[in-house]
Amino acid sequence: MTDVSLKAPAVAPAAETPRATSGREVFLPRDARRQTGFSTFRERLRWPLGIYTTPIAVLIVWEVLARAGVLAKTYAPAPTSIVKSAVDLWQQGVLGPDLAISLQRAGIGLAIGLTVGIVTGVLGGLLRSGEYLFNGIVQVLNTIPLLAVLPLMIVWFGIDELTKVLLISFGAGVPMYLNLFAAIRGVDQRLIEMARTTGAGTWRLVTRVLVPGALPGFLVGLRFSLAYSVLGLVAAETVNADEGLGFLITQGQTYLQTNQVFVGLVIYSLLGLLADQFVRALERVLLRWRPSYEAA
Amino acid sequence: MSTTVATQSAQLRRQAGAVVEKVVRQFGNRVVLDNLDLTVADEELVVLLGPSGCGKSTLLRLLAGLDRPDGGRVEVPAKRAIVFQADRLLPWQRVLRNVTLGLHGPDADQRALDVLCEVGLSGREKAWPKELSGGEAQRVSLARALVSEPELVLLDEPFAALDAITRLRMHDLVRALRSKHHAAMLLVTHDVDEAIALADRVVVMSNGRIGTSHLVELSAADREASLAREELRSALLEDLGLANQH
Numbered sequence: 001m002t003d004v005s006l007k008a009p010a011v012a013p014a015a016e017t018p019r020a021t022s023g024r025e026v027f028l029p030r031d032a033r034r035q036t037g038f039s040t041f042r043e044r045l046r047w048p049l050g051i052y053t054t055p056i057a058v059l060i061v062w063e064v065l066a067r068a069g070v071l072a073k074t075y076a077p078a079p080t081s082i083v084k085s086a087v088d089l090w091q092q093g094v095l096g097p098d099l100a101i102s103l104q105r106a107g108i109g110l111a112i113g114l115t116v117g118i119v120t121g122v123l124g125g126l127l128r129s130g131e132y133l134f135n136g137i138v139q140v141l142n143t144i145p146l147l148a149v150l151p152l153m154i155v156w157f158g159i160d161e162l163t164k165v166l167l168i169s170f171g172a173g174v175p176m177y178l179n180l181f182a183a184i185r186g187v188d189q190r191l192i193e194m195a196r197t198t199g200a201g202t203w204r205l206v207t208r209v210l211v212p213g214a215l216p217g218f219l220v221g222l223r224f225s226l227a228y229s230v231l232g233l234v235a236a237e238t239v240n241a242d243e244g245l246g247f248l249i250t251q252g253q254t255y256l257q258t259n260q261v262f263v264g265l266v267i268y269s270l271l272g273l274l275a276d277q278f279v280r281a282l283e284r285v286l287l288r289w290r291p292s293y294e295a296a
Numbered sequence: 297m298s299t300t301v302a303t304q305s306a307q308l309r310r311q312a313g314a315v316v317e318k319v320v321r322q323f324g325n326r327v328v329l330d331n332l333d334l335t336v337a338d339e340e341l342v343v344l345l346g347p348s349g350c351g352k353s354t355l356l357r358l359l360a361g362l363d364r365p366d367g368g369r370v371e372v373p374a375k376r377a378i379v380f381q382a383d384r385l386l387p388w389q390r391v392l393r394n395v396t397l398g399l400h401g402p403d404a405d406q407r408a409l410d411v412l413c414e415v416g417l418s419g420r421e422k423a424w425p426k427e428l429s430g431g432e433a434q435r436v437s438l439a440r441a442l443v444s445e446p447e448l449v450l451l452d453e454p455f456a457a458l459d460a461i462t463r464l465r466m467h468d469l470v471r472a473l474r475s476k477h478h479a480a481m482l483l484v485t486h487d488v489d490e491a492i493a494l495a496d497r498v499v500v501m502s503n504g505r506i507g508t509s510h511l512v513e514l515s516a517a518d519r520e521a522s523l524a525r526e527e528l529r530s531a532l533l534e535d536l537g538l539a540n541q542h
Contacts (some may be wrong), residue, residue: 067361194384196361198398199444208397212388289388289424 077259082266085259087260094248098265102245105161106271109168114225116169117176121221124177125184125214126206138177146171146228147235154240164236171232175224183217184210216290219283226275230268313330313338313373313448313480314359320367321354328354331368336448341474341481343491346501347536352484355501356452359390359482369457376448377441381456383433385425386442395440411439415469416474431462435453435469442477454489464472467493471516493519498528500535508535 049056059079065071066078073081089095098206120138123130150167157163195209237246245264252260321329328351336342346352357363358370360378385394392422395408412421415435425433426475434454441449455463473508474481485491491498512532514524 155535190380190382190384191386193362194378194380195386195397197362198440204397208389208393209386212386215388287388289426 074256074258077262082259082262085257085265086263089248089260089263095263098244101243102233102237105164105244106168106229106234109165109232110172110225110229111169112165113169113172113229114176114222117173117221117225118180120173121177121180122184124181126210131181134177135181138174138181141170142174142178146232150235150239159183159240162231162242167236168229168232171228172225175228176221179217179221179224180214183214183221186217187213215286219279219286222282223276223279226279227272230272230275234268303317303520305319313340314482315371316355316359316368317370318368319355319358319365319370321351321358321363322366327504329358329365330511332505334499334506336480336482338447338480339478341483341494341496343481343495343498344484344501345488345491345498345532345536346486348486350485350501351504353452356482356484359448360450373447375444375446376450377444377446378450378452379434379437379441379454381453383425383430383437385436387425389425391417391423391425391428391436394425394436395421395443397440399497402411408439408443411443412436414442414473415439429462430435431458431466434458434466438469438473442473442479445477446479449477449479449481451481453486456485456487458506463490470494488529488536491532492525498532500532502535502537 047053062071062076063078063080066073066076066081071078077085083184086095120130120134124134124138125131146167149170150163153163153167157166191209191213192205195205199210234246237244238250241247241250245267249261249264252264314334315336316332316334318331318333319329320327320331324509326433332355334342334344334355344352344355347348354363356378359372360376361372362378385391386397387399391412392405395412397402399407409418409421412418415438416438417432417435420428420432428436434457438454458466461525471494481497483490483494492514495512498512499511500507510528513530514522514528518523518524
């Protein structure tokens with residue numbers, strides 16, 4: 001090894017200034033820390049249930065309170081008794097068809113809403129003329145609360161399936177358009193410029209730059225769409241329905257069958273969870289390139 | 297080494313890599329390029345030197361066709377490529393697909409692999425851009441520019457964001473690539489040492505024009521350390537208005 005040193009220092013040392021020795025920190029490998037009985041115990045107890053910790057704690061407390069008679073049966077029946085009534089309803093042949101009709105409504109509504117939202121969103125995002133055609137009207141529609149449209153829809157389309165499906169597609173389409181439009185417009189201008197200089201044509205630009213670049217925003221839109229479609233489903237089914245989950249809940253309310261109300265709520269929340277997990281799975285596959293933040 | 301004054305004669309005009317004639321570019325009232333003339337000969341590497349904000353990048357964008365001049369004329373080959381200061385890789389495409397972005401044809405992948413090998417990144421074609429170091433990412437963007445066999449390569453401070461050691465390696469790489477790819481190159485920088493290391497000719501921009509032009513005819517060793525190098529260096533610093541500070 002050669003050791004070259006220059007005698008003249010680059011910075012002349014300042015005249016002796018007594019430096020106050022402030023606190024110092026020492027970093028060592030984690031396992032070098034001394035293991036006490038307490039810390040091992042704590043490590044093992046540390047969040048064995050992960051994100052399910054709080055929900056499960058709530059369920060347990062709820063069950064205990066219900067069994068102890070603190071919570072009245074008509075007020076909040078025990079979780080186990082809700083599960084039991086779900087099984088009963090299923091065996092009576094009520095829950096199955098109700099769930100099927102609800103899912104059918106949500107499916108058709110989502111299909112229409114997402115199709116319209118994606119087509120207009122892509123056109124609005126890619127083309128100036130598309131922006132002028134769609135952006136104003138969707139911005140206006142976005143300011144109208146979903147539930148406020150329901151009375152008008154009933155006047156226009158009656159209390160049949162059409163109203164329910166249209167309400168769901170309205171709920172799904174608007175957020176999809178808004179997010180997709182913003183996502184396409186938000187693709188880094190410098191990347192678009194770069195793609196143009198490589199000689200990539202419009203097709204390459206769209207498929208390799210704009211579409212993948214807009215994907216994160218699209219998935220955000222999809223998440224909102226799914227959530228709002230469930231909202232639309234509830235609103236549509238609670239008013240003037242004679243079958244479906246909303247009907248199940250309204251019926252439960254009428255006859256003070258709190259069990260039945262909770263069964264409906266649980267199923268709605270399971271639908272929401274499933275939708276969320278679906279989008280998360282899509283994100284894991286489609287956004288592999290994006291290293292995301294993981295909390296310690 | 298010979299030092300000549302700005303007005304380049306027409307002898308370089310034959311089959312030129314790029315011709316810029318009396319180009320004007322202004323933003324509002326601020327005239328950035330003021331009747332600027334510049335010619336880059338075939339296979340010549342011209343380094344455009346100038347302080348920050350003097351209009352170097354503006355000129356490069358005109359040559360790239362990203363902006364239009366407000367006056368004058370710019371003539372460049374249709375086959376040209378640009379390397380930006382930031383790597384500008386598509387984060388959602390793997391390295392190989394980033395390189396083939398503008399390529400068509402069945403041999404596109406093979407050509408991209410060949411160029412990646414030339415820039416010393418063979419085996420990294422499946423990596424995501426986020427997994428690359430700064431130097432590696434910039435080498436990918438160099439490969440992306442070279443893969444289309446351009447006749448003119450424009451480099452906009454391509455190594456400015458790299459650390460000093462990586463920058464020296466990139467200089468070696470550029471010299472090696474020039475022996476394989478016969479393209480005219482215009483490299484914009486504010487680094488005098490980089491200019492001396494790479495240039496066939498250094499032009500210094502001032503007041504929206506090419507102020508001075510220095511032909512650099514030094515061997516690789518002389519570019520590292522020699523009397524001629526030091527003379528050129530101080531001449532360039534003087535042109536940049538930094539003579540007294542060094």
